[in-house]
Amino acid sequence: MSIPTAKLKKPTLKVTPSSRAMNISTSGILRLNRSATYARSINASVSRKSFCLAADSKILEKSSVQTPKHTIQVLDENGKDVTPRPVYQPDPAAVQSKHSKIFASDTSGGTMSDFYSTTYQTTTNASFAGAFTRSLFGSGSVSIGSQSIMESMSEEIEDPSSKRDNSISLSDVQVKREEVKELIQEEMLDDMVDLYLVESDTLCLLDMPAISVSVDSMEAESVKERNSRYTELCKNRTGNDKYMGRSMQTFNGASKTKEVQSEAITMADAATIANNWDMYDSFCSAGQGEVDLSTDTDKASIAEMIHQNHGPTRTMERTMSVISSSTIVSSSSSRMEMEPFVVPSESKPDPELILQSEEFQQHLFVMERIILENIYQPKLAAYRQLPTLEDPDSMPKAVPMVVSRREESSLDEEGPPTPALERLWSFSCELTTGRNVSSMAWNKRNPDLLAVGYGQFAFKDQKPGLVCCWSLKNPSWPERIFTCQSGVTALDFSASSASMLAVGMHDGTIATYNVQSREKTPVIDSSDCVHKHTSPVWQVRWINHERALSGEDKGEALISVSADGRISKWFLRKGLDCIDLMKLKRTRNDRFKRQVGEKERKSEALISRQAPGLCFDFHPTDSNIYLAGTEEGHIHKCSCSYNEQFLETYQAHKGPLYRITWSPFCSDVFLSCSSDWTIQLWRQDLFTPVLGFMSTQRAVYDVMWSPKWATVFGAVNEGRMEIWDLGASILDPTIVNPASPGVKLTSLLFATETDCVLVGDSDGQVSVYQLKNFTAGEGTQVGTLEDIIGSTLASQL
Amino acid sequence: MAEVEETLKRIQSQKGVQGIIIVNAEGIPIKTTLDNSSTVQYAGLIHQSVMKARSTVRDIDPQNDLTFLRIRSKKNEIMIAPDKDYFLIVIQNPSD
Secondary structure (H helix, E strand, O other): OOOOOOOOOOOOOEEEOOEOOOOHHHHHHHHHHHHHOOOOOHHHHHHHHHHHHHHHOOHHHHOOOOOOOOOEEEEOOOOOEOOOOOOOOOOOOOOOHHHHHHHHOOOOOOOHHHHHHHHHHHOOOOOOHHHHHHHHHHHOOOOHHHHHHHHHHOOOOOOHHHOOHHHHHHHHHHHHHHHHHHHOOOHHHHOOOOOOOOOOOOOOOOOOOOOOOOOOOOOHHHHHHHHHHHHHHHHHHOOOOOOOOOOOOOOOOOOOOOOOOOOOOOOOOOOOOOOHHHHHHHHHOOOOOOOOOOOOOOOOOOOOOOOOOOHHHHHHHHHHHHHHHHHHHOOOHHHHOOOOOOOOOOOOOOHHHHHHOHHHHHHHHHHHHHHHHHHHHHHHHHHOOOOOOOOOOOOOOOOHHHHHHHHHHHHOOOOOOOOEEEEEEEEOOOOOOOOOEEEEEEOOOOOOEEEEEEOOOOOOOOOOEEEEEEEOOEOOOOOEEEEEOOOEEEEEEOOOOOOEEEEEEOOOOEEEEEOOOOOOOOOEEOOOOOOOOOOOEEEEEEEEEOOOOOOOOOEEEEEEEEOOOOEEEEEEOOOOOOOOEEEEEEOOOOOEOOOOOOEOOOOOOOOOOOOOEEEEEEOOOOOOEEEEEEOOOEEEEEEOOOOOOOOEEEEOOOOOEEEEEEOOOOOOEEEEEEOOOOEEEEEOOOOOOOEEEOOOOOOEEEEEEOOOOOOEEEEEEOOEEEEEEOOOOOOOOOEEEEOOOOOOEEEEEEOOOOOEEEEEEOOOOEEEEEEEOOOOOOOOOHHHHHHHHHHHHHHHO | OHHHHHHHHHHHHOOOEEEEEEEEOOOOEEEEOOOHHHHHHHHHHHHHHHHHHHHHHHHHOOOOOOOOEEEEOOOOEEEEEEOOOEEEEEEEOOOO
16 A cells, blocks of 8 residues: 655644554555544544644654553644544453454454454444554454554554553453463353343444435425535636635646666576586585586587585686687687686696696696507517408508419419518617517416516626516507616516516516505616626526425525626515525535536535526426526526535536526427527426527527427527427427627517517617418427437437 | 606607697697697587587486597697696697
8 A cells, every 4th residue: 555655744743752653654544444434532533633743744653652551642733732532441350352353353354444344343443443443453463464454554563561551451352362262161061151242332432424405304404505606606706806816826846757678688598408417516515516407508519527515616608619619710919829728717727737737747748558458469469369451541562473473372272372571560769769679478367568678788887787577568668767886687577466576687686576556666676786796697597486495485586697797596585674685595506526526515605616597497297496507508407405515517518508497388498599500499307409400600698498389489589589499390490580780689589378489689679570371280299399308319220 | 757758858859749739628729839820720610519528428327437539630740648737739630
């Protein structure tokens, strides 16, 4: 409802607290009612007038008196007391049963006028309806509907404590009502209750006198007379000096247009797509943000990836997608900058940080491998004996004629294709060029991992050695690089702890490295040991002793042979950190007096008359027996149980023995190679070699049995690499691969699972060759070997 | 840091590698070996692709995530290693 704002055209009224309070805000409506009321009593009229006056002065609204118990006096500007007097003096004695009717009834539906009509009906409390209403509200027993009415009428509600006296009486009455209510119990429902209906005084609320009067009524005469008098008056009016017409003009208020302009409300569209994973992410991150399911924007094609579910980053992501789309559309120059884009958010790391982070390195590592895999894919596939697939998009480089010819030859049934070696790739990098490959070893657990030791053989031109661990997945850069102070001459991976690599060096030091860690230093080093080797260590091997001689011998031990004539067993105690190099010094004195023909042993002291040992090999099944080769050309069979005596000696070579190796298939056959250009095949019960192989007049540096066939072995001499197949020929090697000019081949290693051979040379390259069209036959050919040996022996006799 | 530089150099010198681009999470290149316009083009386009691919993978299983993306085309191969903060993009033509 709209209360007309205060128009202070009337004399202002002062409201003093002595007068009764009145709720002026309600007066607007009251005025309506009031004006309609036909006042009978002077009291009422007075009050009406004052009421209206009071109604005009709406200032009193706000200042509606908060002071309880104070009576308010409204004074005219002349000082007249125009305090409206209460219309109603409540009779406290009277039981107002109708109260309950009012209060209990739901007035929420009633309109304001209705409400007031009901109040007038009862005239319960009408000091002024204002106070009444206020107290009404203050009593708090009215339903919420009246609340709304009250609110629309007045902003402030007086405290219930500030009731008027009549309100108090009302509340008393109300309390009585409440009490009455409480007493009604269940059992009373059955009582006989007497109700008396009495007629109350008639209250006249509205009296609208009729305009017309019946002719028969008593007043008819007076009315008629009055009417006639009036018509006469009207007739006399024209032209009568008593009456003068006067016109008035009302002022029209000057209108003034007033405009208000507000800032345009900027709208921004926000939209996002809720993905499956987005919901999952927000669920996992303890549900911070909500998912806005709004309509897609026109950039719906860009799927937004939201890392964190916070508001700011979300907008950032959106702007990112905006940026990326705008980049395509128009390459603005600001995007061309290579400088890092500084974003004021802590979630975006510095580009420097990115480049240094662990994950970045890891990604680079993987990426490098993948790139190399792309490059080397055919080679690696050949290595792993997978069919190589032709890249359908690459341009055919080879002349198609050649291809067909090759196909023809392979389909040729007449003769078996000649076995050949195909070079797949080579492990080399700039670090290794110029170094001599001295030894190679496969990792026992990971067949893709290869350790290569680089060191010079000769005494002169010694330089710091290098150990590189290569992975098949990256032939261009080693996985691990260890620099050693002197040339590396021997390598072996441990079988029990697969990441331990034992390295023997030219100055006699033995070190073990842990290839899993990124450290460049060895785990342990023998340089502090008292009994360390004083001459180059030519071979190291991890040997697993199954039969324990004593409690300490069980487990894996590191055996080394060096040029100072000792085969030492290096013992790593099982303590965690404290690695005790307790070398079980089993000296094998290889001094041999040719004249005497006796075998002399030597005790602890190192004498220069010990023959330097160059190689050794433990028996594949009996870990107590081993063979040792010396520089004199003798092979000694020894046992771990006896450290004083040799079991046997085999003499045939005329030069230092570079390699001895037992056959992995026939347990009493072994091979030896030396610098006297020969390779000898022995059987351990015979003191002369069964077979000897010589192909060129070069020293044979390395020989190794093939892990697949008993009759096949590979040998490497200075100028070339040879694969011998005894089943095919015992006089000539089956496959010969010459070395590049100027390069000496120094070591050989068969790959365990594939038909590949690795050859190391003096230029630091380890080349991987695949044996093509080569097979020695079905099975391991053990029988063939034995047959060959048998027939040879038979022919010798 | 030096190791990272070394590795980058090695990758760059591998056979057939046409370029390396490192892009941050917003699609802005922070390191590149290609020229400007190509870099920007690659960065923008690949960013979208990776987002889409990642979204695909994660939609199927939200616990999964994209670790590597390879796009093999007729002329070359684009390899992308995505991460939370950056993308590593390498373009290679292995048959060169």
